[in-house]
Amino acid sequence: MSTHDKTAVSAEQMKTIRYDNLLINFTTELLRIWDTTGSRAKPAAFWRPTPPADVLPGFFSLGDVVIDEHKNISGRHVVAVVCEDEAARTDPAKGKALARPDDYELIWKDSGSGSKKDGAIWRPVPPEGYVALGSVCSDGHDKPSFNAIRCVRADLVIASASGEPLWSDKGSGARQSICAWGAIPPVPSADEIHLAPGTFLGFNGYSRPAHFLAYSLRFRMPVEDRPLPPAPVLEGVTPPSVQKPEQPTGCVRLPWFTVKDPQLSPPEQLRNSPFYDLQRTDHYQLVGHSHNRTNATTTSRWTVARSQRSGSLLAFSELTSIEFDAQWQNQAAQPFQFKARLNGGFTRSDTHSNQWHDTGRLEVAAIVPRNSALAVYVLQSDYTLLRADGSRVTSDISHTDCSSLHFSEYTPPEPTVTGSAAEPALAQAPAATDSAP
Numbered sequence: 001m002s003t004h005d006k007t008a009v010s011a012e013q014m015k016t017i018r019y020d021n022l023l024i025n026f027t028t029e030l031l032r033i034w035d036t037t038g039s040r041a042k043p044a045a046f047w048r049p050t051p052p053a054d055v056l057p058g059f060f061s062l063g064d065v066v067i068d069e070h071k072n073i074s075g076r077h078v079v080a081v082v083c084e085d086e087a088a089r090t091d092p093a094k095g096k097a098l099a100r101p102d103d104y105e106l107i108w109k110d111s112g113s114g115s116k117k118d119g120a121i122w123r124p125v126p127p128e129g130y131v132a133l134g135s136v137c138s139d140g141h142d143k144p145s146f147n148a149i150r151c152v153r154a155d156l157v158i159a160s161a162s163g164e165p166l167w168s169d170k171g172s173g174a175r176q177s178i179c180a181w182g183a184i185p186p187v188p189s190a191d192e193i194h195l196a197p198g199t200f201l202g203f204n205g206y207s208r209p210a211h212f213l214a215y216s217l218r219f220r221m222p223v224e225d226r227p228l229p230p231a232p233v234l235e236g237v238t239p240p241s242v243q244k245p246e247q248p249t250g251c252v253r254l255p256w257f258t259v260k261d262p263q264l265s266p267p268e269q270l271r272n273s274p275f276y277d278l279q280r281t282d283h284y285q286l287v288g289h290s291h292n293r294t295n296a297t298t299t300s301r302w303t304v305a306r307s308q309r310s311g312s313l314l315a316f317s318e319l320t321s322i323e324f325d326a327q328w329q330n331q332a333a334q335p336f337q338f339k340a341r342l343n344g345g346f347t348r349s350d351t352h353s354n355q356w357h358d359t360g361r362l363e364v365a366a367i368v369p370r371n372s373a374l375a376v377y378v379l380q381s382d383y384t385l386l387r388a389d390g391s392r393v394t395s396d397i398s399h400t401d402c403s404s405l406h407f408s409e410y411t412p413p414e415p416t417v418t419g420s421a422a423e424p425a426l427a428q429a430p431a432a433t434d435s436a437p
Contacts, residue, residue: 015274017255019219022097022156023083025059026270027051030074033137034119041172044068046137049079059083060150063134063199066180068167078266080197098150099130104143107202108178121202126151131215134199157215158194160185162208166200179206183214187327190343191221198336222253228282234410237373239289250280250346258340260321273387280381287376292368304362304378307398313356316397325349325356348381348399362402372411379404
C-alpha cells in the first residue's frame with residue numbers, strides 16, 4: 001500500500017475506514033440544536049453532525065457534540081460519522097452494522113434554568129445486540145427523530161472509560177441536573193485503533209457515574225508486508241554492491257487523526273491528507289569483508305555502527321505523535337480521543353525493543369576458512385512518513401537490527417591439475433586481508 005501502488009479511487013473513498021460491514025468517515029458539517037443562552041449555567045452549545053448527502057451519502061451521526069462556548073464550530077470541528085456497507089459483511093448471521101434506536105429516555109430538560117429556548121437531552125435505547133455511542137439533544141422537549149443517530153453492533157465497538165467532564169448545568173437552577181462526559185478508549189492491541197467519535201454521554205448528577213457505559217469504535221490499520229530483499233551472496237572474492245530496494249518492504253496506512261502534521265490542522269488533514277503511509281524499506285549493509293589467502297583459518301573482527309539514534313526517534317515522535325515501541329494517543333489539538341499501536345514486527349521492536357535506544361557499536365568476530373572470502377551484512381530499516389500526495393512529513397529515521405547478522409562465504413574452486421606433476425607450492429602464502437565499509 002505504498003504511494004507507488006495507489007488505485008484509482010476518489011478522495012472520499014480513500015477517507016472511508018472499513019471494519020467488517022461498518023464504514024467510518026468524518027465530517028465538519030454540524031447543525032446547532034440548542035445552546036444555554038439565557039441560562040445561569042456555564043455557556044455551552046449542542047451540535048449535531050450532518051454529513052452532506054452529496055459527499056457522504058448514507059452516513060449518520062453517532063450522537064451529538066457539546067462545546068463549552070457559543071461560537072460557531074461548523075467547518076472547524078471534526079466528528080466521526082458512520083454508514084452501512086452491505087457488500088463487506090463477513091458473517092451474514094451477525095446482521096447489519098447499524099440500527100435505529102428503539103426509543104429515547106429523557107435525561108434532562110432545561111425547565112427552571114432560564115434559558116431562552118427549550119431544550120432537552122436524551123439517552124438512545126438501542127436494539128438488542130447494539131449500543132449507543134452518544135446522547136442526543138432536542139430543540140424543545142419532544143423526543144428527537146429516530147433518524148438523528150444510529151446505534152452500532154456490539155462486536156464492532158469496545159467498552160471504554162470516562163474522561164473529564166465536558167459540561168454540566170451546575171448553577172443553572174434547572175429542576176434536573178446533568179453532566180456531559182466523553183469516552184476514553186482502552187489500550188489497543190497491535191495494529192489496532194480505538195476511536196471515541198467525539199460525541200458526549202449525559203448522566204444525571206455531577207459525580208462520575210458508577211456504571212459508565214461508554215464505547216469506542218475499533219478497527220485495524222491496513223498493513224502491507226512484502227518479503228525481505230534477498231540476502232547478498234558472495235560469488236567471488238570481492239563483495240557485490242548492495243542496492244537499496246525501489247519499493248518499500250512494509251507499509252502501514254494511518255488515518256489522518258492518528259498523525260500530528262506540523263503543516264496541517266486537523267480539518268486540513270481531513271481534506272488534504274485523509275491518510276498517511278508509514279513505509280519501511282529494508283536493505284542489507286556490508287559490515288566487513290575478509291579474503292583469507294592462507295592455508296590456515298583466520299579470525300576477522302569488525303564493528304557494526306547502529307543507525308538508530310534516541311534523539312531522532314524522540315524528535316520523530318514529538319513531531320508526529322507516532323510511537324514505535326508503545327501506544328500513542330491524541331494530542332491536545334486533536335478533536336477526539338483515540339489510541340493506536342503499531343505491531344512490533346513492523347517497528348523492529350517485538351523482541352529487541354531496547355535496540356531502538358541502544359546506540360552503542362557491536363563487535364563482530366568471524367572465522368574465515370583457508371583460501372576463502374567472507375562477507376558480513378546487517379539488516380537496516382529506513383522509515384518514511386508520507387502524506388496522501390507523497391510528500392514527506394519529516395525526516396526519515398533508521399534502525400539497524402544487530403540480531404540479523406548475515407554471513408556469506410566464498411571458496412574458489414580448486415585449480416585443475418594438468419600434466420604429470422603439480423607446480424611446487426609457495427614457501428609462505430600472504431596473510432588474510434580484512435576490509436570494512
